[in-house]
Amino acid sequence: MFFLTDRLEFPPLESANAEGLVAVGGDLSPERLILAYQNGIFPWFNDDSLIMWWSPDPRMVLFPHKIKISKSMRKILKNKTFRLTRNNCFATVLEKCSSIKRVGQDGTWITDKMKKAYMDLYEKGFAKSYEVWQGDVLVGGLYGVDLGHVFCGESMFSTVSNASKFAFIRLAQELEQRKYTLIDCQLYTEHLKSLGAEEITRRDFLKMLEREN
Template identity: 70%
Template sequence: METDGRGRPTFFLTEKLEFPPVENTNAEGLLAVGGDLSEARLLLAYQNGIFPWFNEDSLILWWSPDPRMVLFPHKIHISKSMGRVMQSNQFQLTKNTCFETVIDQCALAKREGQEGTWITEEMKEAYKKLFKRGVARSYEVWRHDKLVGGLYGIDLGHVFCGESMFSLESNASKFALIKLSEELARKHYKLIDCQLYTGHLERMGAEEIPRTRFMEFLKVG
């Protein structure tokens, strides 16, 4: 264990399957470094409000930011223009039919203010294994038999941990997020974990809540 330069500890994970308490993050939300992307560790991480996020040339970094960006499914915001899109036959939705393609497209998507992608080949392989176990899920958006958008994440049964979205046509990823929210609202899911703030998510109805409150939702089950 070392400090981050401001007196906060940085935990270096070993082969032992454990994480420190999320209260031990630094100001940016970094909790721990190292470990692996095994199925067991990833599941333990998500169940405890922790997620991996790192560059290809970096050690594995584990995060639990405070505040936490979340979307309560029943609070999804649908603009008038998006409402017209939803009522049209512009897009078609499938679920879990091409998970690998969705994660590949998310890795290729350009993000404002970011160089490269955190969806490394190692990350892809790890989440593909979770998909085969039925834990990771994808939503695919089609137009004229062409995949034009989608999202993927981890389904904990009462919380959906959103990982990434992509859109090759305007409104395609919004369509996927709205359809996901509507399904989760019907199934009485607590929330969608969006992890970090973006203006796009805020416009879709997401909001920041204290990590302590997020952890309470996470543990309700």
């Protein structure tokens, strides 16, 4: 197992184990986080453990032009059920993502350390949020890290049906217009698959990251 030090580096991804664990330790400084995302690595750990850095193979991604929009969602998009804002209340979205109850999960991986780290990235212009409103009430949203050609999705939340799906679809539509290569969804879920996401090899994912780096 590779243990990170104060030196700003990660080991070759070929050294990752079968689950995609690349290294442990280090810190969550903006510089290390950006280096990680630029190299296809993301942090994911519990509050009582060392920082764990991952690069799974295969990787779940969405090519923006492949977003799947159901008939019911097309209706929601058309009738203005929701209102969208961007980077309007990043801290609130982050907090909601960390506190929302999720089926099959006990607790959250979005620890206080992670919140501070992504707030630091937000203040430096790398982390972005999409907020979904129903009237004046925040009912859904998502946040992630924007590399300029790839958006690395981190988490979503929803307090009413379809709110987070609305945010994700709008994100994909806007990134398609801006010629982004893909949205990194990290790990497979049926929900993401239903929206058009698919698995690709780590090698192919890294090639797409390198196009602009």
